[in-house]
Amino acid sequence: MTVESTAAARKPRRASKRTSAAKKPQSSEPQLVQLLTPEGERVEHPDYSIDLSADELRGLYRDMVLTRRFDAEATALQRQGELGLWASLLGQEAAQIGSGRALRDDDYVFPTYREHGVAWCRGVDPTNLLGMFRGVNHGGWDPTTNNFHLYTIVIGSQTLHATGYAMGVAKDGADSAVIAYFGDGASSQGDVAESFTFSAVYNAPVVFFCQNNQWAISEPTERQTRVPLYQRAQGYGFPGVRVDGNDVLACLAVTRSALERARRGEGPTLVEAFTYRMGAHTTSDDPTKYRADDERAAWEAKDPILRLRTYLEKEKLADEAFFTGLETESETLGKRVREVVRAMPDPEPLSLFEHGYADGNSLVDEERAQFSAYQASFADSAEEGK
Amino acid sequence: MAVEKMSIAKALNESLRLALDTDPKVLIMGEDVGKLGGVFRITDGLQKDFGEDRVIDTPLAESGIVGTAIGLALRGYRPIVEIQFDGFVFPAYDQIVTQLAKMHARALGKIKLPVVVRIPYGGGIGAVEHHSESPEALFAHVAGLKVVSPSNASDAYWMMQQAVQSDDPIIFFEPKRRYWDKGEVDTESIPGPLHKAVTVREGSDLTLVAYGPMVKVCLEAAAAAQEEGKSVEVLDLRSMSPIDFDAIQTSVEKTGRLVVVHEAPVFYGSGAEIAARITERSFYHLEAPVLRVGGYHVPYPPARLEDEYLPGLDRVLDAVDRSLAY
Numbered sequence: 001m002t003v004e005s006t007a008a009a010r011k012p013r014r015a016s017k018r019t020s021a022a023k024k025p026q027s028s029e030p031q032l033v034q035l036l037t038p039e040g041e042r043v044e045h046p047d048y049s050i051d052l053s054a055d056e057l058r059g060l061y062r063d064m065v066l067t068r069r070f071d072a073e074a075t076a077l078q079r080q081g082e083l084g085l086w087a088s089l090l091g092q093e094a095a096q097i098g099s100g101r102a103l104r105d106d107d108y109v110f111p112t113y114r115e116h117g118v119a120w121c122r123g124v125d126p127t128n129l130l131g132m133f134r135g136v137n138h139g140g141w142d143p144t145t146n147n148f149h150l151y152t153i154v155i156g157s158q159t160l161h162a163t164g165y166a167m168g169v170a171k172d173g174a175d176s177a178v179i180a181y182f183g184d185g186a187s188s189q190g191d192v193a194e195s196f197t198f199s200a201v202y203n204a205p206v207v208f209f210c211q212n213n214q215w216a217i218s219e220p221t222e223r224q225t226r227v228p229l230y231q232r233a234q235g236y237g238f239p240g241v242r243v244d245g246n247d248v249l250a251c252l253a254v255t256r257s258a259l260e261r262a263r264r265g266e267g268p269t270l271v272e273a274f275t276y277r278m279g280a281h282t283t284s285d286d287p288t289k290y291r292a293d294d295e296r297a298a299w300e301a302k303d304p305i306l307r308l309r310t311y312l313e314k315e316k317l318a319d320e321a322f323f324t325g326l327e328t329e330s331e332t333l334g335k336r337v338r339e340v341v342r343a344m345p346d347p348e349p350l351s352l353f354e355h356g357y358a359d360g361n362s363l364v365d366e367e368r369a370q371f372s373a374y375q376a377s378f379a380d381s382a383e384e385g386k
Numbered sequence: 387m388a389v390e391k392m393s394i395a396k397a398l399n400e401s402l403r404l405a406l407d408t409d410p411k412v413l414i415m416g417e418d419v420g421k422l423g424g425v426f427r428i429t430d431g432l433q434k435d436f437g438e439d440r441v442i443d444t445p446l447a448e449s450g451i452v453g454t455a456i457g458l459a460l461r462g463y464r465p466i467v468e469i470q471f472d473g474f475v476f477p478a479y480d481q482i483v484t485q486l487a488k489m490h491a492r493a494l495g496k497i498k499l500p501v502v503v504r505i506p507y508g509g510g511i512g513a514v515e516h517h518s519e520s521p522e523a524l525f526a527h528v529a530g531l532k533v534v535s536p537s538n539a540s541d542a543y544w545m546m547q548q549a550v551q552s553d554d555p556i557i558f559f560e561p562k563r564r565y566w567d568k569g570e571v572d573t574e575s576i577p578g579p580l581h582k583a584v585t586v587r588e589g590s591d592l593t594l595v596a597y598g599p600m601v602k603v604c605l606e607a608a609a610a611a612q613e614e615g616k617s618v619e620v621l622d623l624r625s626m627s628p629i630d631f632d633a634i635q636t637s638v639e640k641t642g643r644l645v646v647v648h649e650a651p652v653f654y655g656s657g658a659e660i661a662a663r664i665t666e667r668s669f670y671h672l673e674a675p676v677l678r679v680g681g682y683h684v685p686y687p688p689a690r691l692e693d694e695y696l697p698g699l700d701r702v703l704d705a706v707d708r709s710l711a712y
């Protein structure tokens with residue numbers, strides 16, 4: 001050790017040094033599970049081999065294209081004032097379609113608020129997703145129809161619900177699995193840590209699917225963690241794996257394997273899908289305040305849809321008719337979404353008092369009656385004014 | 387005199403800037419408060435000028451934000467924490483209620499917890515769920531906390547200064563739908579105490595009591611009532627805990643009638659507390675029962691129904707009429 005460095009070490013530790021925010025973790029980029037490179041090359045992985053038919057590959061492509069089209073339509077509808085807000089999934093299609101298509105019908109999904117692609121895979125009519133963003137309801141679908149739970153806005157809450165549901169599945173002796181979606185930001189919440197604890201302790205058949213899209217509104221992932229997120233699992237006693245979140249094949253293979261593990265009674269897995277939120281956090285956000293322009297460009301080169309298209313074309317797995325047919329289908333979907341949203345009526349005022357309680361509540365009944373009489377008084381005065 | 391016209395948002399920003407400038411122990415903490423300047427831009431530019439060590443982007447963890455603020459306060463700092471929206475304070479509710487509120491008393495007064503918890507609250511902005519709630523009664527009910535809410539730019543500026551200087555934990559509710567309302571701020575005049583109510587309109591027939599976002603509605607209602615020959619006094623409570631009952635009592639004993647207005651559900655709300663106390667104090671002066679106008683006992687509704695839920699001009703005037711009819 002040199003004299004200077006010893007002296008430096010003895011110097012009073014400067015406040016700025018000690019309290020300043022942690023910088024990027026210095027660990028080298030961990031290995032991503034990848035089966036399809038950004039250039040559209042098929043590669044193999046020793047643990048996650050997958051063999052899909054041409055039909056299945058085209059199906060994944062179709063899912064991603066239609067999901068992106070739906071998402072773009074919703075963004076446009078927000079700009080036109082038809083929706084109050086929209087949380088776009090642009091760039092996250094592979095993570096969602098890959099994981100979503102790994103699920104069995106009897107599996108149960110706990111989404112956050114951006115899982116439009118997973119909803120698509122579950123067969124939820126996409127227009128149902130728009131009610132809460134338009135402001136006509138707080139949900140809009142029956143979660144039990146497609147085993148796709150309501151969107152959750154409070155960050156991280158749903159991971160505990162997923163764990164509890166999975167504990168129930170295990171108690172019932174069923175072999176279905178549960179999947180919980182959340183973001184890299186959510187990984188900081190106590191609820192998420194508690195769900196890791198519970199699922200490990202009770203060996204719950206749950207897959208934690210973290211879409212690390214690099215940002216939590218304006219905060220980069222480094223503001224949530226010093227270690228790659230998938231490595232967190234180790235501390236709780238279950239496996240974690242990082243997958244190329246822009247590679248739909250890898251997302252499918254890794255999620256499938258984690259679900260199978262859960263079904264075999266081997267407990268939870270954390271999957272970190274390493275991906276990117278190409279747009280704003282939501283339509284209210286302004287990423288120019290915090291994000292470098294060239295960052296998005298770098299990720300566009302890894303676009304999940306383009307790379308599968310390259311592969312399909314190169315391997316002659318899809319012809320021109322397929323792609324043009326899909327374009328027509330996209331337009332039809334966009335048009336339907338537009339029409340349904342514009343026709344969505346505002347809720348009846350008295351519906352305010354519905355569904356607060358399953359067994360009813362006398363106070364609510366009283367308030368409903370007062371409200372109803374108050375509303376009627378306007379009708380009366382309108383009559384008188386005639 | 388340094389009088390400037392500014393929005394409530396700007397007044398808060400200026401006030402936070404002054405606090406950081408005046409006292410090196412003041413810190414700002416929260417999600418997105420740095421580069422983005424908060425989702426409402428209340429902390430805009432502060433990290434640029436005061437650095438990442440004083441305007442701290444935190445991990446996305448509300449219990450963590452408040453819990454570490456408590457630790458920093460124990461170490462002599464004066465943290466001002468931002469909770470992004472009303473509905474997201476609940477992960478931190480445990481820390482606020484079981485720890486922040488009680489530590490001073492448990493230490494027999496030997497330690498102080500000068501923490502300000504800023505919460506943009508209330509509806510009327512067309513948001514999705516958990517972004518429009520008014521949970522003030524849940525905090526006012528807890529001993530050890532003080533709960534305040536400005537309704538105009540001048541109060542936003544000065545009440546924030548006073549909150550930061552207070553040695554008690556303060557829950558500072560910011561009426562988010564009024565953030566862009568402008569008003570005059572005199573940055574030099576010495577304001578009245580933080581927990582005093584202010585008469586914002588004089589009247590003789592009835593008293594309206596409100597705070598935060600509803601003060602504006604009540605002023606409009608009073609102006610409309612004036613056209614019908616009714617003289618309505620409006621009191622801006624400013625503080626929900628403690629409450630300036632003396633000011634309400636004085637006004638009610640002048641007018642004989644009281645209507646309390648807030649966005650939060652009426653059931654178990656601050657209006658209930660005011661009605662009960664004023665009935666005890668001024669029973670023989672009251673010409674009518676104390677009436678309350680507020681939200682219903684339902685989850686805050688989706689945006690397209692919030693106009694039905696939120697007390698507007700008509701509902702306030704309806705209550706004024708009902709009171710005057712006794």
Ligand SMILES: Cc1ncc(C[n+]2csc(CCOP(=O)(O)OP(=O)(O)O)c2C)c(N)n1
Nearest residue numbers: 153154155183184185186215216217470474
């Ligand atoms: C408990 C809670 N705190 C704050 C918010 C506000 N908020 C909504 S989304 C978000 C960022 C979420 O980031 P991440 O978990 O990475 O998910 P992403 O949206 O990037 O997919 C924040 C802070 C919230 N919804 N819930």
